Amino acid sequence: MKEDPFAIKVENVSKKFSRNLRRSLFLGTLDLAKSFVNLPPDTTKLRKSEFWSLRNVSFEVKKGEIFGIIGENGSGKSTLLRLIAGIFPPDDGRIVVNGNVGSLIAVGAGFHPHMTGRENIFLNGTILGMSRSEIKAKFDDIVKFADIGDFLDAPVSTYSSGMKVRLGFSIAIHRVPEVLLVDEVLAVGDISFKRKCMERMEDIRKKTSIIFISHDMRQVERICNRVMVIDKGKELYTGETLNAIDFYYKHTIAKEVQNIDPKLIVYESTGDIYNITLNITNEKGENTEIFKHKEKIVFEFNFESRSEYQNPILGLDIVSPEGITITSLKNVIFGHQRPSIKVGHNNFRVILEDNSLMPGTYRIAFKWRKQDNFSLVSATGGRFAIQSEPELVPFGGYFKVKYKWIQN
Amino acid sequence: MEYKTIYTPNQRFKVNIFKTWYIMFRNVYDYRELIFQLFKRDFLMTYKKSFLGIAWILITPLVGIVNWAFLNYTGVLDPGETTIPYPAYVLLSTSIWGLFMGFYVASSNTLNAGAGFIMQVKFPHEALLFKENFQHLVNFTISFVIIITTLMLFGVKFSFLSIFFPLTILPLFFLGSSIGLIVGVINIVAVDIGRVINKLMELLLYVTPVLFASNTENENLQIALKYNPLTYLLGVARDLLIEKNVQNLDIYLIISLVTFLIFLLALRLFYVSEDRVIEKMI
Structure with a gap:
């Protein structure tokens, strides 16, 4: 079989949400009722109070590429990541993911505060899709990378927030998937840990394609090969990193300056x-x-x-x-x-x-x-x-x- | 290994119904480690913060037994209609009722059990269904063993048919979790409907022979009991423990089969519908 050169292919993907909570729940109930009688709801039209959180977004990520997505808050970046991760389905279009997906959407998912760091490594690792033997094999590396020292056998509730993030990130980054989705998690943690994370990402890119979402243009500039700019769910620009960042700045500066009184x-x-x-x-x-x-x-x-x-x-x-x-x-x-x-x-x-x-x-x-x-x-x-x-x-x-x- | 995942709208509707079950059971098997880890987290950690710890699992049924012993001793409740002392009858009945309701509650809690990571990580949510029910079953087993042991010490005799009791858990699970699974999905978007169903489920207690024997004299109640499948599902389970002869076994077997079919249907409905509403859990 010929190997596909792409890792992720997003084709005309749209996703809608509702602005009004009650209305959203009502529409959800309608969809649910339809589902129960095996009638697929028509997802391609907007109903009252709905808006396109993403509209006709298309892009391709090649194998081994680090693809950045930048945009202001609420531009649909996280929604896009969740769609690619398969957490909820698109309302229109198609997403093809080649290989297994790991996500750093929020680190430390499912951590139990009363469980020790050791126990949480097994719990969180399993949630992220690692097998027990895989976790065991990588256990020492995870602990070393997280740098939590003597706290390994203390309950996670006694950790500082930085330690929690380090542990969560360490677990996630040691599962080397074929496609890794990273969402702003690097915004936390101290500088030396941030640097370690960026280095680790550069290391694993040999085996992994990465989609990287961040507000920090310096990080994006440093590691991404190509970047897409989205705003209000629409793709504005896709191209070389420097050009994309420049485009983003041009686009946002005019807007940002308007926000200053x-x-x-x-x-x-x-x-x-x-x-x-x-x-x-x-x-x-x-x-x-x-x-x-x-x-x-x-x-x-x-x-x-x-x-x-x-x-x-x-x-x-x-x-x-x-x-x-x-x-x-x-x-x-x-x-x-x-x-x-x-x-x-x-x-x-x-x-x-x-x-x-x-x-x-x-x-x-x-x-x-x-x-x-x-x-x-x-x-x-x-x-x-x-x-x-x-x-x-x-x-x-x-x-x-x-x-x-x-x-x- | 190369494999592709494709996501399109309403994808799950296109999955053949038989394939749905294959996918779901396969997922539960593949994710058994996750089920175990989450079980460990939720089961053991519930007690971690208390001094008595895991002993609480024993305390709850013991309190029930103290009640029973008190009623038994005073003899206030003894209609003499049942083959074993009435309080023992009630104790066993309420345990089995609790088993059924527990399946319902556990299943309706399926998606909530993943709160905190369901929006972050993709995994088959049916794994949570089995984790929740497994947890409930472990709790039930511990308290049930204590109850049975105590009743035996008090001289209550159990039928040799009791060895078949574990089998009767299955139809209770099928029915309870079918309703729970659907209510769980409804709860994401329509909490009110979920609450109403919850209340109705609680009311079922009064049209099921739990607190009274099935040979009650009230005519309306008789009709309700006759058409309530739980009368048979609970009745046979209890009869196996205490009666010499099991009543309505034929009806019971048919109903059991039906509950299994309902369960399969509920799984399919869950599979198709959760995909439509899961995004509202944000």
């Missing part, structure tokens, strides 16, 4: 400075929120002041979505007179000339002080994003700096 929130003020507005524009003065890497960004402040301030200390912080100030554009220029704040209307512009910010969304925070360092006003607000470019994807971080590699 641009309103200026003043959380500390003497009341002297009021009616502050912040306008973010490009060099030509056009209002925009999405900039290219290296494109100049202009931040324009307009405000009213009741008093005059000589030599004020003004600043503008660029803040990452995680709330980290990644750079601060201060007006402190040694040896120069700083512009002063006048009574009445004021207008300041801050121009980011060397914009080496990496793709992502950002917001603004600022704290202005009088010459004597007493605070005048503190506020946050504003939003902008740097557009993705495929050649920036491998770098990561917040800035791209100039550097050289030199071999001696």
Whole structure:
């Protein structure tokens, strides 16, 4: 028999769910009643309150390939994984899986808190489809990989959450299936364990095809050969990893930046400075929120002041979505007179000339002080994003700096 | 080894009914290790947190026996219609009734028994049916042996036909688990229907000769008893233990055969329908 080159073939697969719980249960009851009289329900049409969680998704995973699926929360990634795992059937289309499937959808499935780690290895291993002899053969490796030390014979309820995950992951990863489905599990655990997991996945890829779902683009970039981007159940892009991640960034950045509230929130003020507005524009003065890497960004402040301030200390912080100030554009220029704040209307512009910010969304925070360092006003607000470019994807971080590699 | 799995909508409907049974029984055999591991988890761990531990398995039937001994001693309940003392009759009857209801409850709990991993891992859910019922049977056997032993110590004589008693467990299992299996699936989407059936099952107790003998004088009850298959399923099981002659054996055998067919049908219904509603367990 000729061996098929593919491990998974997903053909026009659709899956629907209902938004309303009661309605969903009612529809389930109808389906059930039909099933009891041996009438297959028509699954290809939407009924009231139903929506397509996945719609006409098609892709193929070759043997030995690590195929990534990226998409925002609720895009249908996990549903897709469950369909491939055979946990519930598709409503339309066809899925062919070549070989046995192992899933890392949630690790430690079926763990009993009162059972010891040792007992749970046998329980969980069996749930995952390993035979007793297989578990016995791999037992020492599992324990070593999980690195749970003396806790092996203690009840799992005494484990830290990290230990539980390590043990669960270790059991799952030691069953080497022909197709492995991995869903975000690597999001937990400490860094060294994460690294071990990634290495292990790279090891087993010789025998196993992997579908990998993650939010962490760095992980995806590191191990996937090809990546599919899905959104709202629809396939948007499938292709080379870097291009797919770039596509994903482009697609999400426009959306993500919309999720940031641009309103200026003043959380500390003497009341002297009021009616502050912040306008973010490009060099030509056009209002925009999405900039290219290296494109100049202009931040324009307009405000009213009741008093005059000589030599004020003004600043503008660029803040990452995680709330980290990644750079601060201060007006402190040694040896120069700083512009002063006048009574009445004021207008300041801050121009980011060397914009080496990496793709992502950002917001603004600022704290202005009088010459004597007493605070005048503190506020946050504003939003902008740097557009993705495929050649920036491998770098990561917040800035791209100039550097050289030199071999001696 | 190369093998392909294909998933399409309503796939299970296309499976031949005879093949369904082959697949299901084969699955149960293939997954016997899972059944054992889950049994171990749920059976032993129930008692792990208590000081008395596994002793609780003995305590429950012993309390029943103390009740029985008290009633026996005072003689308050002795209609004199039964071949053994009435309280002993009730004790045996309620045990067998409990056996039947246990099969029902265990089977209706089939899918719940997999909570925590049923949405994470693919495995044949019929394995859970057998795990739940096996667990129930082990519990029953322990308490039943205690009850029989105690009754013998108190001088109750058992018929030599008692050796056939284990066989009578089968039709009780077939009927109880058939109803339970279907109710279990219904429970995923229509809890209300499940609850109503639960209540009806409890009410069955009053139209089955458990607390009273089958030769009651109430006419309506007589009719109910006559058409209630449990009258025969329970009656013969009990008669084998205590009576010299077993009544209605012919009807019993026919009903037993029917329960087996019902069980096969229930398996098929379960196989086809659980696939439609399992996603609602999320």
